Amino acid sequence: MILHRLGDIGFIFVFIGDHCVFLIHATPGGPAYSILGMHATPEAVAALNKQMGLDHPIWQQYGIWWVHLFEGNLGYSFTRMPLLPL
Template sequence: MLRYVGRRVAGLALVLLIVLTLVFFMLRAAPGGSAEAYLGMNPTPEKVAEVERRLGLDQPIWVQYGTFVGNLLTGDFGRSLFSDRPVIDIIAERLPVTLELSLIAFVFWVAVGLYVKGVLPSSGWVHFGDDPVENLRTVILPAFALGLGSGAIIARTLPASMIDIAQADYVSFARAMGMPERHILRRITARNAIIPTATVIGLTATPSRRRTASSRS
């Protein structure tokens, strides 16, 4: 058992090293560079040289790679180019939220998987004309999986649109005229927020129709 776990851990470490190596050299081969990204558009050559010297980018590529791997092994992930904070501190701030979401999602989907076993089929399809009830049972899970991503986009679009519209001048004018807040929300904010939301719904539905047509052909 320990030997199996050791092999798995070693394999994971090797894959991680390969991925990090590929990312390192791909970033170095990309147009521009870290110094230009840090300084913004049209930096002076003097500023670029100064940042490259501070970040060690003026060293030979194999020296940069050795420093990169050595820093990772010691837990030094460097500093963010955008906030100038240690990357390890930024990860530590966001790690609890990530772990909590991952754990809750894991528990949720395990519960769903155990619940639907024997209730909803995991594969197959029955024509609606042959058995309408069985047809619905076969399409519930794949339809839910396909619509989950688009549903998340729509769920973010509608509140964002309502927040933007609530700050518009005509909404402030309606409040100044003494219109009740519930009427403003229902008659002005909600109605106008539906327009960009309907656009997003149309954009997300169009690729689905194209994929369905291509798969049938």
């Protein structure tokens, strides 16, 4: 019973991981345009792709993502939440 549940959890992690990595590449212009905005210059997009490793093949990016996940490195957030007054 417990092994079955652990298998289900593993399947869910892989399923969510697949979709996180592959769907971000389905955005118009790719992940760099999502971060920089649609009016970014091609030079800025190329620099960000190189800096973030987005110039590697998608299968390699996926493997690196899993390695970082197991190391506890969840990456950086590109959105800033405004602080709410208390």
